[in-house]
Amino acid sequence: MLFINKIFIFFKRELKLFYTNIVDLLTNILFFFLSIFIFIFALGTGDKLLETIGVGIIWSLLLLSSTLSIRKFYEEDFKNGTLIVVHMGGISYELMAFLKIVSHFLFVQIPFLITIPVASMFFNLPMNEVYVLFLTFVIGSLILSCLGSISASMNLLNSTNFSIGSIIVLLFSIPVIIFSVGIKNSDVDFFSMINLLLGISLVFLGISPWSSAACIRLALRNK
Amino acid sequence: MFKFLINPSRFNKLIDIIFRPLVIITSITLVVSLVLIYFSPLDYQQGLTVKIMYIHVPSAWLSLLTYGVMTFYSIVGLAFKIPFSFIINKAIAPIGAVFTLLCLISGSMWGKPMWGTWWVWDARLTSVAILFIIYLIIIFLNQIFDSREVREKTIAIFILIGSINLPIIKFSVDWWNTLHQPASVSKLSSPSIDISMLQPLLVMTLSFSLIGLIIAILRIKAEILIRKIN
Numbered sequence: 001m002l003f004i005n006k007i008f009i010f011f012k013r014e015l016k017l018f019y020t021n022i023v024d025l026l027t028n029i030l031f032f033f034l035s036i037f038i039f040i041f042a043l044g045t046g047d048k049l050l051e052t053i054g055v056g057i058i059w060s061l062l063l064l065s066s067t068l069s070i071r072k073f074y075e076e077d078f079k080n081g082t083l084i085v086v087h088m089g090g091i092s093y094e095l096m097a098f099l100k101i102v103s104h105f106l107f108v109q110i111p112f113l114i115t116i117p118v119a120s121m122f123f124n125l126p127m128n129e130v131y132v133l134f135l136t137f138v139i140g141s142l143i144l145s146c147l148g149s150i151s152a153s154m155n156l157l158n159s160t161n162f163s164i165g166s167i168i169v170l171l172f173s174i175p176v177i178i179f180s181v182g183i184k185n186s187d188v189d190f191f192s193m194i195n196l197l198l199g200i201s202l203v204f205l206g207i208s209p210w211s212s213a214a215c216i217r218l219a220l221r222n223k
Numbered sequence: 224m225f226k227f228l229i230n231p232s233r234f235n236k237l238i239d240i241i242f243r244p245l246v247i248i249t250s251i252t253l254v255v256s257l258v259l260i261y262f263s264p265l266d267y268q269q270g271l272t273v274k275i276m277y278i279h280v281p282s283a284w285l286s287l288l289t290y291g292v293m294t295f296y297s298i299v300g301l302a303f304k305i306p307f308s309f310i311i312n313k314a315i316a317p318i319g320a321v322f323t324l325l326c327l328i329s330g331s332m333w334g335k336p337m338w339g340t341w342w343v344w345d346a347r348l349t350s351v352a353i354l355f356i357i358y359l360i361i362i363f364l365n366q367i368f369d370s371r372e373v374r375e376k377t378i379a380i381f382i383l384i385g386s387i388n389l390p391i392i393k394f395s396v397d398w399w400n401t402l403h404q405p406a407s408v409s410k411l412s413s414p415s416i417d418i419s420m421l422q423p424l425l426v427m428t429l430s431f432s433l434i435g436l437i438i439a440i441l442r443i444k445a446e447i448l449i450r451k452i453n
Contacts, residue, residue: 174353
């Protein structure tokens with residue numbers, strides 16, 4: 001079989017899994033909107049206040065709801081043996097982690113984009129800030145997928161403590177939050193911040209396949 | 224010559240020889256540095272609070288140095304599969320955490336009279352706080368894994384990823400406009416700190432690093448003994 005065919009089949013399988021588990025995504029979206037409501041009820045409904053803090057709240061809630069979805073990143077494939085089968089098919093664990101990150105980005109994070117216009121409507125955000133939010137989320141969610149890969153592969157290694165993976169995601173997503181919300185708040189040039197965000201995403205895209213492959217190897221050896 | 228850095232039995236032999244002199248030298252340096260700090264001049268603006276700096280700066284340097292050592296040993300341990308490096312990683316993580324906490328606490332005690340606030344969301348302060356959280360996660364990771372091999376390698380990978388924070392801490396005062404003052408000792412040109420304040424600072428740094436070294440030696444020795452029992 002051609003190498004490109006294998007990758008194509010891998011993506012096709014991921015897409016099928018995504019459509020069978022679409023309730024997961026809908027649950028995440030529901031969590032996102034409910035937490036927005038809770039935030040607005042807790043802060044009061046002053047229009048000016050919501051407009052100033054809107055972008056920050058939307059970003060942090062997007063982050064929290066994406067930590068909900070990383071639990072399933074590798075766990076099912078690990079339990080039913082798909083990871084070993086794909087590896088025997090000639091795809092290394094590093095490439096597999098990379099493909100997993102890309103498919104998570106395409107099938108989980110990109111559909112999440114539809115929530116942003118609705119959420120920014122709740123906060124009365126002006127239109128130019130919504131564009132910025134879109135752009136930063138497209139880049140930042142790729143970083144979140146990389147971090148999710150790292151922490152999900154670390155979660156394979158222990159059977160007792162699951163919250164440590166989410167803590168690692170939250171820790172490493174601090175630069176994402178700083179630079180994506182900073183675009184709105186600071187007076188610095190728009191494109192320099194976007195470039196920084198792209199740079200961070202490239203760094204994590206380089207690191208995370210390697211480290212999650214190392215964790216997967218260890219987990220398979222100690223199964 | 225440097226085999227004791229990677230070999231436990233060589234390390235133990237060397238420690239048996241040098242531990243007693245090391246304790247004596249450390250106590251002498253500590254006394255000398257405290258005397259030097261007592262007689263060091265007051266700052267014309269800050270007054271007596273400048274003496275917090277003699278605790279703050281060495282602990283900040285040592286928190287970075289400890290993380291640097293851990294990064295070095297993670298690379299060595301992962302690349303050459305040397306188990307002794309993981310022992311060191313486990314042993315010195317709490318020491319680095321204590322130095323970071325000391326740096327944060329002394330900094331905020333200095334900040335209250337000088338800046339008028341305990342805490343500012345400034346680049347240097349925030350990145351050091353993140354370093355403290357990274358140390359805490361390393362200590363927690365040491366507790367939760369069942370298998371030893373898994374635990375050691377996971378922690379090494381985590382330390383390598385977290386070392387991105389080190390250059391951010393070092394250059395945060397240059398990259399962003401911060402309230403924290405920029406580097407005044409470790410500049411490429413001549414240091415802008417006065418010699419009467421530089422002397423006690425350097426002696427205090429020496430004694431701090433010797434204290435850290437002694438605690439690290441004791442912890443590493445205990446860890447080696449635990450591994451021998453198991």
